[in-house]
Amino acid sequence: MNFAQFCQNLGDPKVYYPQVAAATGGVVAGILTWHILQQQGDRSRNWIRMNGQDITAQTGLTEAEQQLARQQLAQKGLLEERLVPGRGGVVDMRLNLEQLEMALQGGEMRASSPPADPYFPAKRQPIAVNVTPHYQFTGPWTSQEQFEAFQSQLLEYAKQKGLDNPSGWMFKIVDGLTKGMISPFWEEFISDRPLGSSQQVKRDWEIEAGVPYPAFEEERIQYYVQKGEPLEVAVSRARADLRKPVLAQDLWAGFLRKCDRLADRALKAKQQGLTTPYLPPSFTQRPEITKEQVMEKLLQISAPSALLESEPSGDRDAPPSLEQLQKAYQSPLGRSWVKQQLQQHPEWGYEIIDNQVQPSLPF
Secondary structure (H helix, E strand, C coil): CCHHHHHHHHCCCCCCCHHHHHHHCCHHHHHHHHHHHHHHCCCCCCCEEEEHHHHHHHHCCCHHHHHHHHHHHHHCCCEEEEECCCCCCEEEEEECHHHHHHHHHHHHHHHHCCCCCCCCCCCCCCCCCCCCCCCCCCCCCCCHHHHHHHHHHHHHHHHHHCCCCHHHHHHHHHHHHHCCCCCHHHHHHHCCCCCCHHHCCCCCCEEECCEECHHHHHHHHHHHHHCCCCHHHHHHHHHHHHCCHHHHHHHHHHHHHHHHHHHHHHHHHHHCCCCCCCCCHHHCCCCCCCHHHHHHHHHHCCHHHHHHHCCCHHHCCCCCCHHHHHHHCCCHHHHHHHHHHHHHCHHHCEEEECCEEEECCCC
């Protein structure tokens, strides 16, 4: 038997590339890769249906070697597999040709790159950053003075609204304008209107934007009071609810129904002869409480007033004694009262010297 006949009896030869084996993870992985590549061709999205017996007959790889090769290819992201339902041992395979090409190119680059010195690494090239000299914001303003005035109004608006970071909020508004974004604050500024005025929406339950009807607000306050909340907490929670448009709209609808029901009852009571129908406390008009009213009441119940009221009626026109004024001056409320009385009654002959009540000097 000659050599040609011997090779013919062995069957079709399979090509083996060491570079493919290095990129795929081993010799068996390289053989399986080349076999699938011959079946798949350049159709990268086509699935090739194979079974282990056919692969063994065509490549000589045992089942264990096939399993190892498939694991190596899957770990490198080079092979995709899916099982065929109802056909055990049959698997659809597909090579990721793009990933395989990248793996082969990476091997060439690693082979051609010189070894790096671990003690003297190569210096990185500095990243060049283009910097505009004397950078300034460019926006719709026509002068630096107008820009600074706009910033001042933005900062003042942020402080009035109680924002946590006024300067950061102002920067976002200005930065948006430089990028071409529309800002209602700028439109209000150039129109000489207060900032935020055009963004306020008057709701159905408000007398004006942000001011709800007093009866509606009082109704919500009484709701929390009846649940056991302190009055100051009830006021805070009620106003917070009315600042939420969706919740306030639902509460307003319920409030209107209640008002309609109360109006029907009042009309029926009037028809029956009742002159003053009953209305809930929330419908009673109450004056607004101011800081000045509260301070005046507190001054009236302070220690100096109690001292003066305890005096006989005949001595009320006489000025208080120095001891009484000094004792009253020791408390914060009494200090304010004493200062006010001494300004109104210089004829008493007292004045405050070195934070103490003392007789006025005659010269």
